[in-house]
Amino acid sequence: MTVREERPSGGRLTAEPLLLGVRHHGPGSARAVGAALDEARPRAVLIEGPPEADALIPLAADEDMRPPVALLAHAVDEPGRSAFWPLAEFSPEWVAIRWALEHEVPARFIDLPAAHSLAWQRGQDETHGQEETAAPDADADPAAGDGNGGAGNRDGEHGGSGPGEGGRPADGVRIDPLGVLAGTAGYDDAERWWEDVVEHRGVGKGDALAPFTALEEAMTALREAHGSGGHDCDLVREAYMRLQLRAAQREFGAAVAVVCGAWHVPALRRRSTVTADRALLKGLPKVKTDMTWVPWTNRRLARASGYGAGIDSPGWYGHLFAARDRPVERWMTKVAGLLRAEDRLVSSAHVIEAVRLAETLAALRGRPLPGLSETTDAIRAVMCEGSDVPLALVHDRLVVGDELGRVPAAAPAVPLQRDLERAQRRLRLKPEARERELELDLRKETDAGRSRLLHRLRLLGVAWGEPAVSRGSTGTFRETWRLCWEPELSVRVAEAGVWGTTVRSAATAKAESDAVSAPGLADVTGLAERCLLAELPDALPTVMRILADRAALDTDVAHLAQALPALVRSLRYGDVRGTDTGALAGVAAGLAERIFVGLPPACAALDADAADEMRRHLDAVHGAVGLLEDAAPPGHADLRSRWRSVLRTLSGRDTVPGVIRGRAVRLLLDDGELAQDEAARLMGLVLSPGTPPADAAAWIEGFVGGSGGGLLLVHDEQLLGLVDRWLTGVPAEAFTDVLPLLRRTFSAYEAGVRRTLGELVRRGPGRRGSPSAAGVPGFAGDLDAARADAVLPVVRLLLGQDGDEPAGDGRAADARAAAVAG
Structure with a gap:
């Protein structure tokens, strides 16, 4: 660096260290930093960031390193306590690192060590988005994997240690330095002002330091007016930076360049004694930390994602830089x-x-x-x-943008992360920042392996994939996943590393631990289902033992009814996944027997909310029993007939709420165990004048509510007529009480079903062949042959028949039948 004794317009001697105040993630700042370093040619480059990452700097030159990336620091004993320092290609810090590596100049981080910042967090309230942050430069909840340190937070977007945010004045209101400067210049938008004065400003030859000099003068004025803003963490960080700067000057002389948030520049320029700076650092808490590079995404750089140092438009800024x-x-x-x-x-x-x-x-x-x-x-x-x-x-x-960074294999990582990366390569399941759907056929070996991996990661709390509803087949051999890789998942993987060194062993240990601490029976049955989906045979014995113990001790029928469906679903996985589910079958059958005995008394004397919840349990148990009968072990045969006996008992007890009695009748009718006339008789009894309107409305909701209830009334006009006659006979004083319940029942039907019911009621149920019904499509007394004949030519084309067919030809009759059915 050339040293001149004359004092330039900035008011400082060029023999002093070169302080380059930047806005993090600013392409204009990044270009200016590169130009300034080319012009000054310093012997060392100091960068705002955690010193523990000094050993990771050479990896930035690796050909497999592709930003956006982030430095990740986490406490060894508590991996969930973490912090990120994101860097994009247009980040000034990244430009400084690459310049130093290309020119073989030492590069070092000089911010407060992550060991102190993570320990500082432990003693503070970690509330996401709160104004007073827990640790130095941590705006987001670090426990959620979104904490940020040094170069990644307030220094970045409108941040306190960068030009974008600042201190807090005496009245406790946080100021925005960019907003203040923009307002002074007559702008109402700080982002637009920054673009005009920095991003759109070209750096002329010999003029590389001019923007930094101007920005330093502006920040000096702001610091003089507002001080540190009451943030003790800024004072501590700046004291540490000054000590590191002095050490570098002793080693390299004045030929040192510092790249940091512009908010810090006046503090680094200020004269301070070593003793005073060390006094600020005395007694800081400390924890053991690990640090590595992790991939980052443009969406995480975006402020809308919740990251405290984000920018509105990382894709646009990347374009401006490139x-x-x-x-x-x-x-x-x-x-x-x-x-x-x-x-x-x-x-x-x-x-x-x-x-x-x-x-x-x-x-x-x-x-x-x-x-x-x-x-x-x-x-x-x-x-x-x-x-x-x-x-x-x-x-x-x-x-x-949906850019996802990449880090080289040489970057440090926990063993679990390495095993996950091997599995991703083996299964050809590449992490991507953009959300996408993945259809899996479990009959294929690769797809089955992908399913196992995703289910095991979900057990570990690494939600890379979320199950979705399949648009095609609903068989147990098909799964649909919605995948999206977020940078926080790297923290989750590090956190899950305490359970094991491989995905399988870690998921097994985590499942066993969750089974022991599960709060209820349904949680254990759900865990057993997840263990089968993830194919964790080593965890199943522990889970099944705890499941059997909990099932034997739990006397709440609602809990048993809630647990049974998950167990029965698990029995179906043995066919496709080759998993032994014999132990589950015995436990499931035992639960079903206990439900059969305890359900009738448990349904007596329930209020409206409890009755509605029990009705849902009734539906779930009904579906589970139908699946369980084929898989029931010896000694538990004929479960379906015993369940039907329970339903008959429920349908005839006056002490059972109407919504449950109506649902029991409906389930018997759907199973063919109750004739239509008998169902109509039971409905007629319930809808008789002697039944209170509220009880009758509840019975109707149980009988025709939910899936298929509307179609039942459409195709059985006898039942519709009973409902119609009852409804028209409800006294006026009781009608307003039953109306909300009826509206809830009928509003759940599809629009087409409601329209058809309206047409039937308008002409009168039970008058299907009447003249008034002739105008109602689909409800004429006889088939309309003329309407069917009109579409015969189109049907022939669809069937691949050319020309006219004789009237008596069988295919012509088939065509007419198809037209009528259509």
Whole structure:
């Protein structure tokens, strides 16, 4: 570094250390840092960040390292206590690291060690998003894997140690330095001001230090007015940075460059004694920490994701950093390519017109170049025809982006992480930041392995995949997953490392521990189901032992009814997954027997809410018994007939709430154990004038509520007539009491079913062949041959028949029948 004695306009001697105050994740700052380092040629580069990561700096030059990435620090004894320092390609710190590695210059981190910041968190309230943060520079909840240290938090977006946020004045209101500076310049938007003065400002030759000098002067004025803002953590961090800076100067002389948040620059420039700085650091708590590189994503860089140092538009900023010339034209071309891929009609003329409109808007608004707001307005008007729907796609895919970083295999990692990476490569299941659906056929070995891995990770709390509803087959051999890899999952993997060194062993240990601490019987049965899905045979003996003990001691029928469906579902997995479920069958059959005995007395004298909950248990047990009968062990045969006896008992007891009695009748009718006439007789008894209207309405809800109830009334007009006659006879004073219950029952039907019921009631149930019914489609007294004949030509084409067929031909009759059915 060339040392000159003259004092430049910034008011400092160039023999002093080169302090480059930046905005984290700012492409303009990143370009300016690169230009300043090229011009100054320092002998050492000091960067705001945890010193424990010094040994990881050389990995930034690895060809497999691709930002966005983040430094992850976590407490060894408590992996969930963690902090991130994210870096994108356009982060000034990343540019400084790469410059130092390319020029073989030492690079070091000088912020407060993570060992202190993580320990500091332990003694503070860790409330996500609270204004007073727990640790130095930790805006988010570190226990949730979203904590951030040094270069990754307030220093970043409007952050207190960077130009974007600042101290807190005496009245306790946090100030926004960018907002203050923007307001002073006459801007009402700090983001737009930053773009105009930094992001759109070119760095001329010999002028590389000018932006840093101006920004330092501005921050010095703000620090003089507002001080440290009452943040003791900033004072401690800055004291540590000054000590590290002095040490580097003793080793390298004045030829040292420091890249840090601009908010810190005045404090690092300020003269302070070693004794005073060490006094601030005395007695700081400390924990043992591990640190590594982890992949990061653009979405986690976005402020909308909840990360405290985020930016609104990481994809846009990445484009500004990468596009050295014609950024607007190149951006519009990207947008056009995306919209064309989504089958939007976008031509080169649209691109030209959008660029012209963006430039015109920038000129009207007094901006040096079009910014994100101008390009967005132009895209909406020209390429999206005023619609925000395609514009939302542009924002999601390009303005934010779904870029997922990559770290080299040489980066330190816990053994569990290594085993997970091997499994991902073996199963060809690549982590991606964009959400996607994965269809699995468990009859295929690779898909079965993917299913096992995802279920085991869910047991460990690593929610990489979430089960989704299959759009195709509903068989047990098919699964659908919704996958999305988030950076926090790296913390979850590190945290799960305490359970084992492989995914299988860790999931087994975690399942056994969860079974011991499970609060209820249903939790244990659910855990047994998850163990079968994850194929953890070593965990099943422990889980089954605890399940049997809990089932034997639990006398609450509702708990037993809640636990049975999960056990019965688990029995079905043996066919596809090859899992031995014999032990489960015995426990499930025993639970069913106890439910049969205890359910009738448990259904007596229930209030409305308890009755509704018991009705849901009744449905669940009914479905479980139907599946269990085939898998029941010897000694538990004929479960279905005994269950039907329980339903008959429930349907005839006056002490049982009407909603349960009605549901029991409905289940018997669906199983063919009750004739239509008998069901109508029971409904007639319940809807007789002697029954209170509220009880009758509850019975109706149980009988025709839920799936299929509306179709039952559509196809059995005798039942519909009973309901209609009862409803018209309800006294006026009681009608307002039963109306909410009836509306809840009938509003659950599909729109088509409700419309058909309305048409039937309008013409009168039971009058299917009456003249008034002729206008109701599908309810005529006889088949309408003329209407069927009208569609015969189309049906013949669908059946592949050419020409007319004789009237008596069987295929013509089939065609007519198909037309009528259609």
